[in-house]
Amino acid sequence: MLQSQGKSRKDLAGIGVASAGILNSDGGFKLFHNRPQYNGHNLRLALEEEFGVPAAIANDADAGGLAEWSVLRLELLYWVFGGGWGGAWIDKSGEIRFPSTDWDGRDESLHFSNEPGYAIGVDLWKLRSLFSEVGASFELFERQLQEDADLPSDSLAGPGDDTRTMRAEVILSGPGRCRLFRAVVGNDDFYENFLDIHEQKELTDPAIAGEHISKLSRMRVESAVSTDRLYGKVLAEASRILLKRSEADGLPAGTPICLGGKPSYALPYFGPSTQRILGKSGFMNYLRPSVIDERGSNANLVGAAELARRAAAR
Template sequence: MKPVSSECAVGIDIGAGSGAKMGLFTREGNLLGESLLPIERYGRSPVVMVGELAGALRDLVKGSGSPPLIGAGVAMPGFACSDGTVRCNNLPFLDHVPFVPMMEQAFGLSVCVVNDADAGGLAEWSHARTELLYWVFGGGWGGAWISADGQVRYPAVDWDGDDDTLHYSNEPGYAIPLSRERMGVELASLGGSWEGFERICMAEREWPGGRLAGPNGRLDCVRAELFVSGNGRWRIFRTLAAADGYDLARLTPEERQALETPSNAGRVIDRLAEQGCPVVRRTDLMFGRALAAAAEFHFRSGPRGNCPDGIAIYVGGKPSRALPWFGPEAESVMRARRLHASLKLSWFSERNLNANLAGAAVLAWNRLKGS
């Protein structure tokens, strides 16, 4: 391949599922090359992982024309720490590991680590170039507040473990409480019940203390992402389908199997939404109402939720495909509550691109080369 003279930043997205994605990005955000390092290549060893990432980077650089590198940005679930370690419950083998110095030694480059939602927000800003909130739905609900000049406000760094010190813009699903009473009323208005929802949740997995609780163990509420997430939409659907006596036999065996786990259920629920399924229609009404309740708490909770009302909210992650169905109800409730924020589909989700990967490279350019 012809040598490339343009400087590039390395973007790396370390997920908890299939493995680590890697890309080379120019200052303008153009992707020169990308690769995937399957999780089977490194398993649960930090040393093996860093070595495999370094080897994958060498191969990627060589195959992309050997551009000069300015450094690497790494997006991952959890919190970065100023001492170079990470706090990562989803990847416990990396928890409290001096990940940054290990990577810098193996790569021969400066490395910076960022929470994956912060990375997605930076990527969104690289196209919108305006102040924004980035909300990403998956197994949970992450977020980032990006300033007009492309800086992460209240980044996920050096968290002390106290839920009450989290800024709502950064960990909305984990830190924002939703009232059990209000959610129960909303479920009942749509043909479900709090008791039915709780049964679905308790059958899904073991919860800390054997119960559903809110931030810092509060029992009058739950964490917002119990409802507002890809998994949350699945829980709502299962609750309302059970209450409605919805006949799953009308689905194919493959679809019924997919509905057993939240990670596989989204596309089936989306297809049913496209067909106008009444249970899914009520599912998305409930999702929208829960999202609006969380947004109201976010914007009206003083110093921990001090984003300006009216800010553009970009929605990402695979569940954002359902925005046409839950978005109108969420915005209708927000308007009734005199909130003016609007929901927009992420530029990256719209194009089925990886925002975390691009955002990690934006971080590298901003931190290591100056924005």
């Protein structure tokens, strides 16, 4: 990479890394779900020893939040939707509030602002009511979850193994939006009239399905519109839980919320429901697209650059 930019090691002042997983405060990996062989490995220290310059490492959601802050320079919440729902609370001075470093493994130790999708439990009775409002079957949704081989078994209960709740990211994620669509559609295949044969097949792949659901929403196909209304309603419910807890811990009222990740591109479709419900509940927080995404940049890369700048300044 250095060579491609016409640089060499002597030009390095600091190194920044944005990584998946939960970290220890010394920069070692505490919990790396997809790459457990890295657990206990200290990448920050290894980089410092190899290159002889200070390094910094942060969870990718935290790094994304720092990227947003590096442009906006104000207190913000950053939410990133992908395989799950990650987040960060960055204060006005650019510090990460309540990071999940040195996590002890207990759900109740996670702050809602930092691991919202995993730490927030949405009440099942509330979900049944929200599904009913758009004419969807929550029972069908539950059956589909039980048959989903890609869904970790601990996702079927809420935080702390609470069987009265469900982890928010089961719904509020890329795969979650796809799950909602299947539950809303049921046996109704009318939507297929608006997709070609390849798009119909891709609706089974959560990594791709989102853009096709958005296409259907743009065309005002009822099943997709109902899916995004429901997604927005569930996001509003989880957001109220997060904001109430965070404001009690010092978050200023009305703090803007920047959304990143591919599912966030559907904000024009699910955002109005979320914004309307939050407003009625007294929360004036504005949901907006990531400023980094708007500039065509990568939040993880920009966040890593901010970490490198801070490391070099130490």
